[in-house]
Amino acid sequence: MTDTLAGDFPPVSRDQWLDEVRRVLLKGKPDATDEDFIKAFDSRLVSRTDDGIEIQPLYTADDAPASLPEPGQAPFLRSTHAAPTPWEIRQRVWPSVRGSSAVTELESGTTGILVTITDTDHDADTFFADALGGVLLDLAPVHLQVTDPRAQVAAARGLMNAWEAAAVAAPVRRGTLGLDPIGAYATSGGAIDLDALLSDATGVVVDIAESAPSARAIVIDGTVWHDAGASEAQELAWTMAAAVWTVRALVNEGVSLPQAVATLEFRLSATDDQFLTIAKLRAARVLWARVAEAAGLPEAQRAMHLHVEGSRAMLTRYDTWVNALRSTVACFAAAVGGADAITVLPHDVLIEEGGSSLGRRVARNTQTILQMESHLARVIDPAGGSWYVESLTSQLADRAWALVQDSERAGGIVAMLQSGRIQGLLAEQRDQRKARLATRKQPLTGLSEFPDITQTPPPAAQASVAPTQTPFEPVTLHRLADDYEAERGRADAQAAHGERPLVFLAALGTPAQSTARVTFAKNLFEAAGIRTQLGGVEEFAGSGATVACLCSADSVYAEQGEQSVAQLRADGATRIYLAGRGANVPGVDEEVGMGSNVLDFLTRALDELGVAR
Numbered sequence: 195m196t197d198t199l200a201g202d203f204p205p206v207s208r209d210q211w212l213d214e215v216r217r218v219l220l221k222g223k224p225d226a227t228d229e230d231f232i233k234a235f236d237s238r239l240v241s242r243t244d245d246g247i248e249i250q251p252l253y254t255a256d257d258a259p260a261s262l263p264e265p266g267q268a269p270f271l272r273s274t275h276a277a278p279t280p281w282e283i284r285q286r287v288w289p290s291v292r293g294s295s296a297v298t299e300l301e302s303g304t305t306g307i308l309v310t311i312t313d314t315d316h317d318a319d320t321f322f323a324d325a326l327g328g329v330l331l332d333l334a335p336v337h338l339q340v341t342d343p344r345a346q347v348a349a350a351r352g353l354m355n356a357w358e359a360a361a362v363a364a365p366v367r368r369g370t371l372g373l374d375p376i377g378a379y380a381t382s383g384g385a386i387d388l389d390a391l392l393s394d395a396t397g398v399v400v401d402i403a404e405s406a407p408s409a410r411a412i413v414i415d416g417t418v419w420h421d422a423g424a425s426e427a428q429e430l431a432w433t434m435a436a437a438v439w440t441v442r443a444l445v446n447e448g449v450s451l452p453q454a455v456a457t458l459e460f461r462l463s464a465t466d467d468q469f470l471t472i473a474k475l476r477a478a479r480v481l482w483a484r485v486a487e488a489a490g491l492p493e494a495q496r497a498m499h500l501h502v503e504g505s506r507a508m509l510t511r512y513d514t515w516v517n518a519l520r521s522t523v524a525c526f527a528a529a530v531g532g533a534d535a536i537t538v539l540p541h542d543v544l545i546e547e548g549g550s551s552l553g554r555r556v557a558r559n560t561q562t563i564l565q566m567e568s569h570l571a572r573v574i575d576p577a578g579g580s581w582y583v584e585s586l587t588s589q590l591a592d593r594a595w596a597l598v599q600d601s602e603r604a605g606g607i608v609a610m611l612q613s614g615r616i617q618g619l620l621a622e623q624r625d626q627r628k629a630r631l632a633t634r635k636q637p638l639t640g641l642s643e644f645p646d647i648t649q650t651p652p653p654a655a656q657a658s659v660a661p662t663q664t665p666f667e668p669v670t671l672h673r674l675a676d677d678y679e680a681e682r683g684r685a686d687a688q689a690a691h692g693e694r695p696l697v698f699l700a701a702l703g704t705p706a707q708s709t710a711r712v713t714f715a716k717n718l719f720e721a722a723g724i725r726t727q728l729g730g731v732e733e734f735a736g737s738g739a740t741v742a743c744l745c746s747a748d749s750v751y752a753e754q755g756e757q758s759v760a761q762l763r764a765d766g767a768t769r770i771y772l773a774g775r776g777a778n779v780p781g782v783d784e785e786v787g788m789g790s791n792v793l794d795f796l797t798r799a800l801d802e803l804g805v806a807r
Contacts, residue, residue, distance in 0.1 A: 244425035253581035269483035282535035291548035314345035318352025335368035343378030367406035383664025431597030464524035475531030477591035513640030517541035632793035685723025698739035702746035722796035755779035
């Protein structure tokens with residue numbers, strides 16, 4: 195006999211569920227209308243993605259597609275593989291960084307290496323002889339990323355020569371040569387000769403067709419858009435648009451359509467929003483299959499090869515161990531979403547180039563544990579059939595496809611870059627995200643929430659040198675933490691040469707009445723590196739502080755607030771804040787609470803405390 199889960203309970207309809215939700219949301223409002231309920235439901239239970247996709251509190255079978263394709267079948271929603279296949283654990287190697295070794299990574303569990311070339315002032319053949327020394331090139335796939343667009347082709351040729359020098363048989367030469375014409379064009383602001391780079395890349399594509407048929411020459415790098423602030427649909431759409439442009443350009447140079455498509459590898463970002471990441475990767479395969487179908491390719495040639503890397507934009511320079519947690523979630527999502535290869539960045543990669551030895555080890559082992567011990571690779575598309583994930587995937591694919599069509603109408607990805615349209619859309623998206631970050635609707639754990647000012651501050655970030663006099667605005671990295679870290683850095687700089695700025699937290703009433711807002715205020719000010727001291731109003735005079743913040747319940751503010759403000763003023767307070775909103779205590783300079791623009795408030799607080807910008 196088989197027991198049915200919840201079989202002893204009567205089925206519940208959606209209308210019954212909504213009646214119970216209404217009872218809770220509108221408790222104490224017997225005269226509330228249906229419109230009142232809709233507004234309350236929408237504001238309290240429905241969230242929205244950056245693309246405006248509504249995330250409902252409940253999904254049912256009505257939200258799922260009528261049928262799902264089998265894994266390995268077009269449009270490859272579920273997987274490009276028909277059977278469980280381990281993803282490539284592709285970790286970065288920085289040859290210019292002492293201790294970052296390809297051999298070490300491979301001997302420690304990595305199954306592929308991504309050689310990150312930042313220093314291009316060298317002979318390519320000599321460089322690869324050193325960087326790949328000891329690597330069995332017939333076993334380990336080697337992939338390239340070259341930060342200088344002008345050195346991409348030379349690096350690609352250098353890897354091809356390394357295969358030749360090691361007498362690796364053509365069929366087992368595996369990897370990606372890292373040519374990225376559109377990414378190079380976007381990040382350089384159009385300062386490179388795109389036609390010349392494409393022509394040189396075409397030569398490489400033609401050459402590896404015989405010399406390395408299992409390798410790929412070109413990367414379609416969607417992380418370029420993500421790092422600059424793109425939403426999920428924008429990242430998908432502009433990645434597809436870049437791929438369309440590249441394939442067309444290769445075909446115009448004489449490369450066959452199947453060969454042009456087969457030489458592409460796609461790279462997308464993974465964030466700590468696991469469901470959005472899972473849905474994005476599933477949608478990416480559907481979108482590319484649709485493009486390939488429109489191009490007339492048979493089903494077998496419509497699959498994409500997908501490399502996923504943890505988002506650099508989500509990382510912080512403070513409390514970097516939280517980055518390890520973010521990256522673990524991102525790696526999990528990438529695996530569940532069906533990535534063919536995954537790269538996890540060291541948690542301290544923003545502190546020192548390449549991260550520390552421990553950081554590289556933790557990044558590598560994150561993948562190993564998820565694949566070898568958690569067995570994520572033993573199941574195809576674990577999220578498949580989830581009503582929520584299927585709905586999110588479908589909506590995300592539809593939004594992205596509409597943007598692909600917009601790109602085509604605008605003349606393609608290159609025309610959009612040259613006109614500044616992409617840069618404008620990115621700026622709009624960043625502004626919307628900044629508003630959420632500033633009000634802490636989108637928290638940054640360890641920075642805007644739960645900061646630790648006792649930790650040793652990170653070294654000053656090196657200012658990036660922006661290209662000058664470029665044909666259009668370059669597409670560059672904008673991290674979520676940039677604005678908060680700038681304010682935190684002001685306080686750190688002062689603390690390095692004297693006293694850390696101080697705000698006195700004046701607790702009114704009993705601990706039960708004040709603790710909640712004391713905790714709120716302490717975390718608030720410490721997000722900008724401002725030290726706090728707690729005490730009663732009578733202790734302010736001996737604290738050495740010039741700025742105070744009242745902390746208590748609204749009822750206590752009504753009874754003691756005005757008198758407390760007067761005493762603080764008499765004891766030398768130049769500015770008085772109040773933790774909470776709507777108390778309207780006479781003499782208080784500014785209230786701050788949930789929903790306030792915290793970033794703007796902290797910037798002004800540092801100014802008031804005399805901290806240099």
